[in-house]
Amino acid sequence: MNRSILIVDDEMPIRRLLRVALERAGYAAVEADCARAALGVLKSEVPQLVLLDLGLPDRDGLELIGAFREKDVPIIVLTAREASSEKVAALDLGADDYVTKPFDSEELLARIRSCLRRADQSHGRQRRLKVGPVQVDLDAHTVHRRDSEVKLTPKEFMLLAVLASHPGKVLTHTHLLREVWGPAHIDQVEYLRVGVRSLRKKIEDDPSAPKLIQNEPGIGYRLIEPVDDAQAQ
């Protein structure tokens, strides 16, 4: 039952460290040191999650994302800090999250938990979502904040709905713009900025110190996870 987590990294010390950390947290781990080995593992068993380093010796890690995506394996990308365009590319190809090297093992485990939780929920999509003090009803198209209804414009609602459908996940600028404004406007980052700002004014306690809609500089936005679940530090 306890499916394994696949570690794809060409550096042996990293693999060893990740294996120790994962096993300590109660997960089983499988290792692959190159793209070919990773695809080999995927043929024999479907892991419950993959930790994917993008700098592989034989192929670009980005090319593997599609293969894991097909089997519905959640992907967390391991990447260097400078590579914001690489992160965006990975996310746009379907990666679920990224962790910047050097990372803390605690932080990584928290990301893994959150990722697995989302994967579970996505099987039975929730139509009523609760994020902090905010409740979103996707069917009734209503938003409540601390029991009083908040009036949103159609675009604000769509933006919130898209974010709330993937709680805790970073959604890239392109993704949000495509979902809310349509594919013709994926370069109009200013639409998104203005939209987020007006949405924050309606749902955040302090719009100048936002807690719910968080920015990932150069990448996108994420809605924080529902409060009652987010215990992991």
Add this chain to the structure above:
Amino acid sequence: MTEDARPSPDALLREAQREGRGTLKIFLGAAPGVGKTYEMLLEGAEKLEAGADVVIGIVESHGRSDTEALISPLPVIPRKPIDYKGQVLTEMDLDAVLERHPEIVLVDELAHTNAPGSRHPKRWQDIEELLVAGIDVMTTVNIQHVESLNDVVGSFTHVRVRETVPDKVFENAEIELIDLPPEDLIERLAAGKVYVPDQARHALDHFFSKGNLLALRELALRHAAQYVDARIQEHQSASGKDGGFGGGQRILVAVSETAGGEQVVRAAKRLADALKAPITALYVETPAAGRMSPSEKKQLAQNLSLASSLGATLQSVPATSAQEAILAQCKEVRATQLVLGKSRGRGRWFDRRDRIVRDILDRTTGVVIHVIPFADHVSGRRWRDFLPRGSWTGDAVGIGSVAALTLAAYLAQSWIGRGPIDMLYLVPVIATASFYGFRAGLVAAVAAGVAYNFFFLPPVYTFIIYSPANVITAILLVIVAIITGQLAARARSAAALAMRSARENAGLARFATRLGAVGSTEETAQLIRDELRSLLAVQTIVLHPSGDGVEIIAFGQTKPKLSPVDRAAAEWAMEHGEDAGLGTDTLTASDWQFRPLKTSLGTLAVLGFRGPSGRDPIPAERAALAESLIDQAALAHERLKLETEMRAMEVVRQRDSLRAALLASLSHDLRTPLTAVTAAAAALSTTGDDGELVETVRSEARKLNRFLSDLLDLTRIEEGAVTPDLVPTDLTDVIASAVGDLAKTLAGRKVQSSIDQNLPLVRADAVLLNHALLNLLDNAAKYSSPDEPIEIIARMGRRGPVIDVLDGGPGIPQGSELRIFDRFARGETSDRTGGSGLGLAIVKGFAEAMGFTVEAARRQGGGSRFTIRIPSAAIVPVSLEDIP
């Protein structure tokens, strides 16, 4: 048609050149006393009132109290005294105005001539320099000082104005016409309200007649209207609404060495203004040019430089026939209008110019021909001027060869008889004419006639001729000798001209080939010097920029010593890209003439020429050749510079790729072990006996990681490898995520942020800005006590959005506000905090890469304030209403 809608490149270029340049406003009047200075002062005072920085460069009040009252509120730049022959004259202190650099400067009397020893001979040149420096100038001028109207005004007022202003000065200026009806002006004059110098009063009484004033007023009105019209046209063609010059008109004006040439050139300019057409001024260098008197040469140079100052393109063509050359050039430049001068003199039968005009009239179609009659002053010509030129040697050879033939024929006459001797005499005549020119041939012909008569025509040994047939023989001999002599002489000068042309062309071609072959700057400069020296036959040097001056890098036998004036002229030419020194408009006191080598990359070098004993080193007939040579030299410099730059770029490119590879491996190879250490330390328990040690490993690993990132960032900055991805960004996002990131590493520190929610979006690279803020916050945390809150404020400043990071620490040391952003600069307490000393340098590097600025200041009451200023140009104007 899309073709026509496209803006003309010339018009765009003029627009671009105007950018960054001050604007010129000219208060134009029909006559003295209409109140130009008064209006100018009034406007200056208004601007001052409105908050502009207005100063007076020079304004004459002539003791009038109403003018003085207007001057008094305006700051005046003190004049500069100039000592001239024991007399102290005062002029505008150009350097002081440039130094003071006001927004607007008032400079009275545009047409004024500066005292000798000033930088420029004319005040309009001072004004030009002010405009180039970006200072707006207001000035005044009367219509009779406009160069191209000079003749027209002179023709009805009979007062010749010497101080003229080139028309090009008016071209980009805003012109305000100060109009006063003649009756009122005469009244003002009678009431003594118009300043007139005493010595000029008599002349001006005539000048101020009502008829004159009416005519001047009409001229001024028309002129002002014409400029307005021209500016509208130019604006339209710059914005693509109209197609450039009016109807494709092109004007060709033939310039001669006569005094009337100036009138012809001015007439052509008026025509060009009316038609908005470009002018080409043509000088045909015929063989007769060799016989020009010094005064004619001077007049020619004057005419050509007038044409050039009126905006004409100069062309100098060597040819044997003026009419042929003019007709050929007409075709060449596709002229639609041809302007010729014709002397109005008593129609001297030998004047070939009349024939030129008639010839051209007969032989052209489709070209409008304007003939400008002028009075030619031929006074001062002595009889000797009418003698054909030649050399005494030629005369002697002529006489000698005739004498030799006479002797030979005399000895041989018993054998050959007298019959063919007359024919034999043609031999020395033709030979002398072809080798020594017309005069020697004439001398030989006369000598031959005399000798034949004396020795061979009966009665021999007398000059008496009996037989009428023999008279005819003698006369025929002289006529034949004259005609053949002239033909031979003309052929000779045509050949000489062709040879010079060919030599010059060959010289140019050789110069170009040689220039193409050399590879170093020094060789190029030396080659340019040598070739120009031999082709132009004047002393030549090449100067390159060095430090903040110039340096002679190629010269002849000995390096010439430059006087301070020479040096100033050379530097001027280098800096402004204009001719300077002897025979130009600037620093004429220099012994040298300096010509800049202008290229698309700026002025790369300056050529210096020195002629014999202070004369213009490049006479008019050589100007075209000199121009071509200078162009070639400039091209060579440009090519060399581009090559050098390309080589340097190649080196940089290789070094860059090497460094990029190094950086990539450094970031990967160092990061991997560091990642392992960090993650492993996090996994260890801190609760056991070794808890403290584990904590140390964790925090030191984190520090090491910081340091590594800082190093990599700084290397990227110094390599210029930071290429910001500027996208519309909400400062709230960036600040919130920076504060969020820091919460992990600086747990327990209180960070207060206050962000103006009405701040506009700005173009920024969120990653770089986030990183810069992180470093600032980190710095603030390091240099202040843990219980002091750190404040971060985003607000709208006067020139754009501003982000402040404030701490309550000891503050940065006084005087180190700028130094603090240097690498490895640390505050006084740095030993304790152990930062890398790179953080602030990275902040500055990232901010500047995005076009932002950062500054540091001490806070009043302790602590530091670091400020990132975002220019208003980075603001993205978008509001909720704009969003679909």
